[in-house]
Amino acid sequence: MTNPTIRPRTALTALALGLAASLAAAQAYPTKPVTLVVPFPPGGSSDALARAITTPLSQSLGQPVIVESKPGAGATVGADYVAKAKPDGYTLLMGAVHHTIATSVYKKLPYDFEKSFAPITTVAMVPNVLVVNAKSPATDVKSLVALAKASPGKLSYGSNGNGTVQHLIGTQFSSIAGVELLHVPYKGSAPLTTDLLGGQVDMSFDTLTPLVQHIKGGKLRALAVTTAKRSSTLPEVPTLAEAGIKDFNQGTWFGILAPAGTPKDIVAKLNAEMVRIIQSPEFKKRMEEIGAEPVGDTSAQMAAQIRDDTTRYARLVKEAKVAID
Known part of the structure; x- marks a missing residue:
């Protein structure tokens, strides 16, 4: 007759061996x-x-x-x-x-x-920040919105690509501010920042990291951060909500x-x-x-x-x- 305890014991043994092998693999990891x-x-x-x-x-x-x-x-x-x-x-x-x-x-x-x-x-x-070239006539969010309303569809904003958070922040900003902006998608922050510094694109809502050195160096002007609270790195820069663009909290x-x-x-x-x-x-x-x-x-x-x-x-x-x- 078949011993009914053999199968459960075999299963438990297999489980124990599997767990031991998994633990050994994790302890050895990584080997390359x-x-x-x-x-x-x-x-x-x-x-x-x-x-x-x-x-x-x-x-x-x-x-x-x-x-x-x-x-x-x-x-x-x-x-x-x-x-x-x-x-x-x-x-x-x-x-x-x-x-x-x-x-x-x-x-x-x-x-x-x-x-x-x-x-x-x-x-x-990482907070996102609305920035313009230092040569831009826009000195704050209010003046930027005024410029955009004066020339619908002419002011451009760059993003890290279609469907990225910068893209959505731009569409949300446009909707709340009641302006029409031209979206220019890039493959990432580096090419976007290069064109922003060169004046090929008017603004961006990129993350702070690739922009902070240029903001502190005076080549870019930060108008607002898109998060609910100010950035400790740029404490003097207001939030979009403080600048009049309500219901904004995007990082x-x-x-x-x-x-x-x-x-x-x-x-x-x-x-x-x-x-x-x-x-x-x-x-x-x-x-x-x-x-x-x-x-x-x-x-x-x-x-x-x-x-x-x-x-x-x-x-x-x-x-x-x-x-x-």
């Missing part, structure tokens, strides 16, 4: 270099944050963590690359709020941002994700190492220099942020009638 994919060109906030965290992360993991830029299509090219990568912890994504917007903006995406990734942690929140978060299916022990290890770095005095000092606010949350908290933003931006995308085939 890790790649952090940045879905924008070098020179922007995502690139700066990626490089700020990969240097200390390389030291703590004992393996190089390499930043690789894969820009295009509003940050979706890089996201798609990571979504299709082997879920072993060796290919990660520097994700951003842009990806929650793309879910509603693009009619067809080759991945599902909520289902195709395992969130690790949010690295930082940009950046965080690191792995492909869905990455072992939970590896995700937990990466979270612990990254949060420790993010909460260090050295990292906080670096964030202050580039106008970013360090976060360092749990994987579950980041997942909740993604769910909430996906819902919130779906409504804004529908209101702005933004769609890309």
Whole structure:
């Protein structure tokens, strides 16, 4: 007769062996270099944050963590690359709020941002700021709105691409202020900033990080930040709400994700190492220099942020009638 206890014992043994193997893999991880994919060109906030965290992360993991830029299509090219990568912890994504917007903006995406990734942690929140060239006659938000109303559709604003948060901030600003602006999409902050400095585009609502040196250097003029409170890096610059554009509270978060299916022990290890770095005095000092606010949350908290933003931006995308085939 068959012993009825053999099958349960066999199952328990297999489970125990599987857990032991998973734990051993996590303890051994990493045994080779890790790649952090940045879905924008070098020179922007995502690139700066990626490089700020990969240097200390390389030291703590004992393996190089390499930043690789894969820009295009509003940050979706890089996201798609990571979504299709082997879920072993060796290919990660520097994700951003842009990806929650793309879910509603693009009619067809080759991945599902909520289902195709395992969130690790949010690295930082970066305020967006309305800036113009220092030679612009607009000295504050009121005078900028007056200029836009005097020449409908003539003043241009640049963004990091169609469907990015800068794009939506521009449409929301236009709607609330009652002005018509020309949207000029770029592949990232670096080319946008170059044209902003050269006068090829009139304004932008980009993140503070790539702009702060030019603002403090007098080449760009900051008119307002788009968040609910002022930036500690530019405390003299008012919020859009203070400047008369009500109901505005938009910032940009950046965080690191792995492909869905990455072992939970590896995700937990990466979270612990990254949060420790993010909460260090050295990292906080670096964030202050580039106008970013360090976060360092749990994987579950980041997942909740993604769910909430996906819902919130779906409504804004529908209101702005933004769609890309």
